Amino acid sequence: MSKFIFVTGGVSSSLGKGLTASSLGRLLKMRGYRITMCKLDPYINVDPGTMNPGEHGEVFVTDDGGETDLDLGHYERFIDESLSRNSNTTTGSIYSSVIAKERRGDYLGKTVQVIPHVTDEIKERVKRLASDDLDVVIVEIGGTVGDIEIVPFIEAIRQFRRDVGRDNVCYVHLTLVPYLAVNGEQKTKPTQHSVTELRSRGIQPDVIVCRSDQPISEGLKRKISLLCDVNIQAVISAIDASSIYEIPLAMHEEGLDDFVCDLLKLDVEDHPINLASWEDLVDRVEHLDRTVRIGVIGKYVNMPDAYLSIVESLNHAGFHHGAKVALEWIDAERVPTEIGVDVLERLDGIVIPGGFGERGIEGMIAAAQIARESQIPVLGICLGMQVMVVETARNIAGLEGANSSEFDRLSPHPVIDLMAEQLDVSDMGGTMRLGAYPAMLLPGSRVADLYGTEVASERHRHRYEYNGRYKTRLETAGLLCSGVSPDGRLVEFVERPDHPFFVGTQAHPEFKSRPDRQHPLFQGLLDAALDRAEGRDPHLIDLDTIR
Ligand code: GLN
Numbered sequence: 001m002s003k004f005i006f007v008t009g010g011v012s013s014s015l016g017k018g019l020t021a022s023s024l025g026r027l028l029k030m031r032g033y034r035i036t037m038c039k040l041d042p043y044i045n046v047d048p049g050t051m052n053p054g055e056h057g058e059v060f061v062t063d064d065g066g067e068t069d070l071d072l073g074h075y076e077r078f079i080d081e082s083l084s085r086n087s088n089t090t091t092g093s094i095y096s097s098v099i100a101k102e103r104r105g106d107y108l109g110k111t112v113q114v115i116p117h118v119t120d121e122i123k124e125r126v127k128r129l130a131s132d133d134l135d136v137v138i139v140e141i142g143g144t145v146g147d148i149e150i151v152p153f154i155e156a157i158r159q160f161r162r163d164v165g166r167d168n169v170c171y172v173h174l175t176l177v178p179y180l181a182v183n184g185e186q187k188t189k190p191t192q193h194s195v196t197e198l199r200s201r202g203i204q205p206d207v208i209v210c211r212s213d214q215p216i217s218e219g220l221k222r223k224i225s226l227l228c229d230v231n232i233q234a235v236i237s238a239i240d241a242s243s244i245y246e247i248p249l250a251m252h253e254e255g256l257d258d259f260v261c262d263l264l265k266l267d268v269e270d271h272p273i274n275l276a277s278w279e280d281l282v283d284r285v286e287h288l289d290r291t292v293r294i295g296v297i298g299k300y301v302n303m304p305d306a307y308l309s310i311v312e313s314l315n316h317a318g319f320h321h322g323a324k325v326a327l328e329w330i331d332a333e334r335v336p337t338e339i340g341v342d343v344l345e346r347l348d349g350i351v352i353p354g355g356f357g358e359r360g361i362e363g364m365i366a367a368a369q370i371a372r373e374s375q376i377p378v379l380g381i382c383l384g385m386q387v388m389v390v391e392t393a394r395n396i397a398g399l400e401g402a403n404s405s406e407f408d409r410l411s412p413h414p415v416i417d418l419m420a421e422q423l424d425v426s427d428m429g430g431t432m433r434l435g436a437y438p439a440m441l442l443p444g445s446r447v448a449d450l451y452g453t454e455v456a457s458e459r460h461r462h463r464y465e466y467n468g469r470y471k472t473r474l475e476t477a478g479l480l481c482s483g484v485s486p487d488g489r490l491v492e493f494v495e496r497p498d499h500p501f502f503v504g505t506q507a508h509p510e511f512k513s514r515p516d517r518q519h520p521l522f523q524g525l526l527d528a529a530l531d532r533a534e535g536r537d538p539h540l541i542d543l544d545t546i547r
Contacts, residue, residue, distance in 0.1 A: 002135060002136060003136050003167075003168045003169070004164065007020060007139065007172045008154070008172070008198065008205075009144050010144055010174070010176075010190075010194025011190040015211045016247075017071075017140055017174050018039070019074055020209050020238065020251070021037060021071075021075070021172075022075050022078035025136075026079055027248050027251060027256065028257060028260075030273050031257065031261070031266075032271045033136055034133060035081070035136045035137070036087070036129055036134055037079060037081075037083065037138045038086070038087040038125075038126065038140070039072060039087065039089075039139075039140045040090075041088065041090040041091070041143075042090070042141075042147060043092070043142070044091050044092045044149075047090060048067060048068060048088075049067030053303065054300040054303045055303070057070045057306055058070045058073070058307060058309060060072045061434060062085055062511075063082050063435055064436075065085065065434030066083075066084060067461065068085065068088035070305060070309075072087055073308060073309045075087070077514055077515055086129060089125045091149060094125070098117055115155060118152050119152055119155050120156075122157075123163065126139055126156075126160065136264070136266070145173075145194060145198050146194075155202075167265050168264065170207065171205045172206065173195065175190065177220070178190065179212065186217075188223055192228060207256070207263075211238050211239075213239065214239060215239055216235070231259070233258075234259050238254075243282070243286075245282055245285050252275065257273065278516075284319045284322070285515075288319070288323055290321070290323040290533075292326065292349065293533070294328070294349045294525075294526075294529060295344065295349070295350050296353060297332050297364055298329075298330075298355060298364075299359050299360035302331075310351060310353055311327065313522045314327070316516075317518040317519070317522035319518065321526050321527070321530060323530060325526075331360070335364070335366050341374065344374065345370075345374050348532045348533040349376065351378070352367060352383070352384030353381050354382035361407055364387040365387045365391045368380065372391070376532070377500050377502075377528035377529045378501065378503075379524075380494075380503070382461070382462050382508055385466075385493075385504025385505055386416045386506075388502070388504040389416055389494060392474055392479040393413060396477035397473045397477040402415045403416070404417070415470045415474070416466060416467060418464055418465070419465055432460075432462060432463050433462055433465075434459075436457050437458070437460055437492075439457075439483040439486075440483065440488075441456055441493065442481070442483065444545040446524065447482045447495060447520075450520040450524040458508065458509050459507060460506065460507050462506065466481075478496055481493070481494055483505070491506065492507060498543075499540075500532065500540070501527075501538075509521045510522075
């Protein structure tokens, strides 16, 4: 039977609950335990798919097409397991099923209430993740204890221990220990208050992870242990790390996994930890002796979390090449008027990321043109690929007014368009192509070379597609379709063989990159960008080997 670890947060949001949970997950995995993770989000949206990335950060997409919280990205990158739509549950989705059951009469005339009906539904969602093939399920509760919306979730996880037994549940609580410069002291009061709040809901934490900008001394740990009634070994000091990938090792040094295993009666003798591969990774992260400048030209650049997985994918490729990625956030709306050719030419590489809506589109199209003309390595992701297609259509194929019909319904040349069968977009949820789809790669092309395979599976999240009616004209204009859906109808990859690196993909490759297994497209971009940075000749693709 699976064991359960619940991770809650107190004092403040954004303390890094997701990273703490992920790090613990990684440590258990490095002990050979089989684990999965999930996030319970107390907001009322049914899923984050409708939330503005400029406010909420990126929407992470799972293989099965779940639109989920960005913390699932951390989970996948740390534990290296593919999660599913069931790995993220919100208040909205809980209520949707409770209300649907009520309408069906499933509650047999009972008054439907938060306790037990909503709490049962929450517990059911968590229990559903458990299986004979899993040793541990780690559950992160979004928000902060004390929030109004979090109460049913806290109540559900309180009941959970009673349902499955004391030895099968561990409560980890993350708090902040601030440093007060005036008297030069670290303060435990916020932690005490937060634990009191948790206790008032019936949960006594087993472990307290303390975020702080400097280590928590033994004396302070003793104080927290005494006042919050946790074992002193269970007070874990979590200081700011220079790279997120250092956190698992720091947590291990603090004894987090040892304590949790002991509490859950998970055998540590039979499961000694093997840190070697992660230490290797961290060693690479700490020794990046080259620098590569990559510009991200998007519309949510004031909220870098909107592009979290892209940033991490670039970092992963950087770890592979021993290069530090210096990111430049470029507001697409300022290209090319305020940010022109000269600025972009100083970059070693460009990413044009995904996005929805018209704002910034013309700037992204201009950036694609500059990248093409100035031979700057560029990777277009989803919307980024679409603007590459529009740019070629307008500027080389002579298709005046070419556009995506998302931005110009009356365009004479809708080179990016809705597929015929998906014309109804009145419901903004669920009308997209979501999740993993395979693509057949053109042998000899750059993408086939990078992937090293003939089939690539990537996750999607978009409504519009390359309009196949323009394929011949666009290919004649030099933009090769180098990957298509197995039935040949959808274009999944485009590239310019005559360019150091000009690659677009309709998918979101950033969701599959791992710190120790960089993604081929980001690796390819960085390879070309480093050639540019360090003055080497670009690697061009020979058209004769393709056709
Ligand atoms: N807005 C575009 C579409 O829906 C691109 C989406 C994206 O970049 N994820 O097709």
